Amino acid sequence: MNLTLPIAAGLLAVYIFWGGTYLAMKFAIETMPPFMMAGIRFMTAGAIVYAWQVYRGTPSPTVTHWKNAAIVGGLLLLGGNGGVVWAEQMVSSGIAAIIVATVPLWMALIAWLWQGGSRPNGMVMSGLLIGFMGIILLVKSSGGSDLSGTTTPWVGYAALVAASLSWAIGSIYSRIAKLPEAPLLAIAMQMLTGGFFCLVFGMITGEGGRFDVTAISLQSALALGYLIFFGSIVGFSAFIWLLKAADPTIASTYAYVNPIVAVILGWALAGEQMTLQAALAALIIVISVVMITKGNQQKGKAYAAPQAVVGKNS
Template identity: 55%
Template sequence: MKQKPGVNSGYMIGVALLSVYLFWGGTYVGMKVAIETMPPFLMAGIRFFTAGAVLYVISRLSGVKRPVGREWRSSAIVGALLLLGGNGLVAWSEQRVSSSIASLIIAAVPVWMMLFGWFGRSGKRPNTGVIAGIVLGLLGIAVLVFQPGQGDTGTATDLTGIITLLIASLSWAAGSMYSRSARIPDSPLMSTAAQMLTGGVLLIAFSYVTGDWSKLEVSTISLRSYAAFGYLVAFGSIIGYTAYIWLLKNADASLASTYAFVNPVVAVILGWAMVGEQLTANTLAAAVIIIAAVVLVTLFRSRPQKTGTQAALDIQNQQQSIH
């Protein structure tokens, strides 16, 4: 049972919400800046392994038991889907598209979750509001895909980048769905630590296959990229996630879930303000459409509609390791 917010707890909830909004919204720009002088898969692998190690130590010091073999295996599968197939591909795609576009396509993950649940083995038709959200989400993605491209700016549509982001969002959705039934550690922090550690190892191994290691030149890594990397580890993966877990325990889940449609707004604004990404009319229109879609799915997800689609309705309560 969640505590009633008093003056202090209300203040803490506000701080935690602001942390999740800003820190997670800033991860897209953080990745964009980090990969300016760091190979994308290697950067992501070291980032998550480092964050996972910190969370693992914190969990163990707080008395949480070590994961058993089966839990490590399930965590590795989730880590592969969320971090390698999800975050790793997002980082790679940001070499070709803007962080704004990346954040908007990833914001549509609840749409894929709903579709997976709907067409699952025991799925039933979701309510009208959720269907409207699904249709709006697909429309928003179409607006992004078919906007005129001007590749030199790095902010227009690049078909390869868009396809990569769609694959990343599908992988993220699949990982979230799988994690619902997988045997993973009960402790949210230990579960995330296990996923980050295994996903980080997979990303580092994959970076060798893609040739990222041969592209790594430590002497050429800029201070700007180092700062962005530090931000991703400390604020994106550790502080942001811890704040989110605290919110789930001390505030309504519906309030915590608002990050899903605030993060892309923050990402779009930061992309424009910090790295000079141009906002086209199509991007702004797509932002409005996709955010409206996520709002609809979030608002109508709690309406009576049981069975398989229910699994898809709790995406905000899933492991959020991709941030």
């Protein structure tokens, strides 16, 4: 298909806005606890999108819709995005984006092993193998990732892998779950429920006692605003529009563009550094994601999350 100006603009919005969420999350949690910040972000964005859908006359969701949205929202936003935000206390935003790029890897495995899908073809299997090699190489390299100097980045790596797996499970489940036909309404419900879970989890883990509104810096506040408006509302809307206006495989290219954008922004705006070994691991992981995506295109399948994406884990 032809890459029209509107489609190019939509892709650019998804690439830049979602790629920028990793650094924005890093800035936001400088003066806000991670899960409380994520909860505020998603509940605010979800409330805005939900109100917009009600205003447009979108049919009201059923109890079943809410139950399934809560399951998907919990997996995507508490386990997925929440895990990423928490891990960014220990690892750089660029490294976080690179590990999250392995979501198509996990989705390919889960679709095959859990949902009884067809066996991955040669290109997908090669991409899976290369992706695992990249993860192993990245874990062996801690350069530029240990931000505190006292906490091992291995804990952050493990959290990011678990978050990516949670995001993949939630994305796969969203394909078979009964959700509202209006994609933006489903996203709004997932953000509301997932954001609520993040807030509750933050309170349970003691973040409420560490949340001081007066201590929030201007940079953190602006980063939170970016995450709410550009990361959650504009980014999701652009992606949903792309799924309708363009081939879904085109929209799914965010999976291997976002990490590149995140690394560049982290280096340019936050002074994040990366060792040669970590850079090589990053390249290997991105190549594996491209191979898996291309391999699935050959099978007529695109592993783009149809209901929500992080971006973000984003």
